[in-house]
Amino acid sequence: MKLFDVYPLFNITPVKAEGCYVWDDQGNRYLDLYGGHAVISVGHSHxxxxxxxxxxxxxxxxxxxxxxxxxxxxxxxxxxxxxxxxxxxxxxxxxxxxxxxxxxxxxxxxxxxxxxxxxxxxxxxxxxxxxxxxxxxxxxxxxxxxxxxxxxxxxxxxxxxxxxxxxxxxxxxxxxxxxxxxxxxxxxxxxxxxxxxxxxxxxxxxxxxxxxxxxxxxxxxxxxxxxxxxxxxxxxxxxxxxxxxxxxxxxxxxxxxxxxxxxxxxxxxxxxxxxxxxxxxxxxEKLVENAANVGNYLMEKLASFKQIKEVRGLGLMIGLEFEEPISPVRRKLLEDEKIFTGVSGTHIIRLLPPLTLSMEQADEFITKFEKVLSELFVKA
Missing domain, CATH: 3.40.640.10 (Type I PLP-dependent aspartate aminotransferase-like (Major domain))
Structure with missing residues (x-):
């Protein structure tokens, strides 16, 4: 029997997860900044x-x-x-x-x-x-x-x-x-x-x-x-x-x-x-407070990225709108930098990580995101 695919599928098979990280069947580790559609609140496999x-x-x-x-x-x-x-x-x-x-x-x-x-x-x-x-x-x-x-x-x-x-x-x-x-x-x-x-x-x-x-x-x-x-x-x-x-x-x-x-x-x-x-x-673990603190930090850092048209949201519910379609950005983040993100339409990346996201993990994303944007876009 053939499965009905709910979404177009990435060629990734997660087999293990812990905290804000997911591992696939090839042993690759991914930073999860999407939480499976905002579902993972207290981290994977707590x-x-x-x-x-x-x-x-x-x-x-x-x-x-x-x-x-x-x-x-x-x-x-x-x-x-x-x-x-x-x-x-x-x-x-x-x-x-x-x-x-x-x-x-x-x-x-x-x-x-x-x-x-x-x-x-x-x-x-x-x-x-x-x-x-x-x-x-x-x-x-x-x-x-x-x-x-x-x-x-x-x-x-x-x-x-x-x-x-x-x-x-x-x-x-x-x-x-x-x-x-x-x-x-x-x-x-x-x-x-x-x-x-x-x-x-x-x-x-x-x-x-x-x-x-x-x-x-x-x-x-x-x-x-x-x-x-x-x-x-x-x-x-x-x-x-x-x-x-x-x-x-x-x-x-x-x-x-x-x-x-x-x-x-x-x-x-x-x-x-x-x-x-x-x-x-x-x-x-005071995760509501953590979402506010880490989210504010992330939004402040991301607001300085010239390639982003607008940064919106509160806490760890963040939208990044671009002038250009974001499919290349999201794919490069996933395939090259091993980071899961979400999407809204064709021009908006959604960040909905577990509420356990740390400042160090936020910095990990910012560094890799900046690298991807510098490779794909000419800085204004």
Whole structure:
């Protein structure tokens, strides 16, 4: 049977990983500045993470949500304390797309409305409703098309109010930092403006923190650079450090009833063990603070590179936009310098390393990146 390739494949077969490094089957070591789409939060194969999951599997790996699973409450307690949202409710699922689907469903149930506002260059997943509100026509099949998805210009509060005034909008969903769209931080006052308008018109505000959350921005959630308190917050990626887990945080004033949301695999023993281990490591090793410090250092250094048109982001969520297509840069970094990076479109490199990235590893990247750019571009 032939495998379906999700992406065009690089000719690399990783077989081992530790911390911020990955080894292939030829013995080459790579510095990982992409973390598998921002998934690796506490580093590859962290001993505490591996031990926690192994011990849990030796006890019990799975049972359904028809019984009490104490690890779910332990995860909820730790997440609430570390994020500052301990008065919220936690619904556990398996992925970011599921988290967003359930957020929109919940908003529609509670408001009795059908429409959802999202934004240009936003990405919210590949399931039915999530893909309908994602600004990428290439991945929206005819079955996903709906008049209930309103994709508006990012940072445009007037455009939002023009739709909210109809009293037909159940939810406004926005990323704490736009990831796949190219690392775009919301303009000052935009999230606060959305919160004000949503309250005025009875619409729920959903913060999609699937990529920007879990310490990546230098705060636990990227929106915490503002005073906003969303109705719903969606989580995944770094939440499990590679083990599939997602979550939906629900404002205490919202009261879902039994049967409104459901899941088979969400909140299983192994997923919770992974999630608990991640939070314990983040707290013990002060990884949110590390993301802020190392990220600020990286962005300051990269801003001096004349070949880069713009450096954007917060913490260890960094976008590097070039005037020219970046495919040669990314390929040379990978093949010659053994560094994994990500991409947005054709002109933006994305850096989403594990939150354990050290200053020394940041310097390793800067030195090799400067070498690649000097070889490919004439300095201005």
């Amino acid at each position: 001993p505490h993470y591996v031990s926690k999951i192994t011990r849990q599997l030796n006890d019990i790996g799975f049972y359904s949500n028809s019984v009490k699973i104490p690890q779910q409450q332990e995860l909820a307690d730790k997440l609430g304390r570390l994020s500052g949202f301990d008065d919220y409710q936690l619904f556990l699922c398996n992925s970011g797309a599921e988290a967003n689907e359930n957020a929109m469903k919940l908003a529609s149930f509670i408001t009795g409305r059908k429409k959802v506002i999202s934004f240009k260059k936003g990405f919210h997943g590949r399931t039915s409703a999530a893909v309908a509100i994602t600004d990428n026509p290439k991945i929206v099949a005819p079955v996903n098309e709906t008049d209930n998805a309103l994709i508006l210009p990012f940072n445009d509060l007037d455009a939002v109010e023009q739709q909210l005034v109809t009293n037909e909008v159940a939810a406004v969903i926005v990323e704490g930092i736009q990831g796949i769209g190219g690392i775009h931080v919301p303009a000052p006052g935009f999230l606060e403006g959305l919160e004000r308008l949503c309250k005025q018109y009875g619409t729920l505000l959903v913060l999609d923190e699937i990529q920007s959350g879990y310490g990546r921005s230098g705060k636990f959630f990227a929106f915490q650079y503002t005073s906003v308190k969303p109705d719903l917050i969606t989580l995944a990626k770094g939440m499990g450090n590679g083990f599939p887990i997602g979550g939906l945080l629900i404002h205490p004033d919202l009261k879902p009833w039994h049967g409104m949301l459901g899941t088979t695999f969400g909140g299983n023993y192994l997923a919770c063990a992974a999630g608990i281990a991640v939070l314990e490591i983040m707290e013990q």
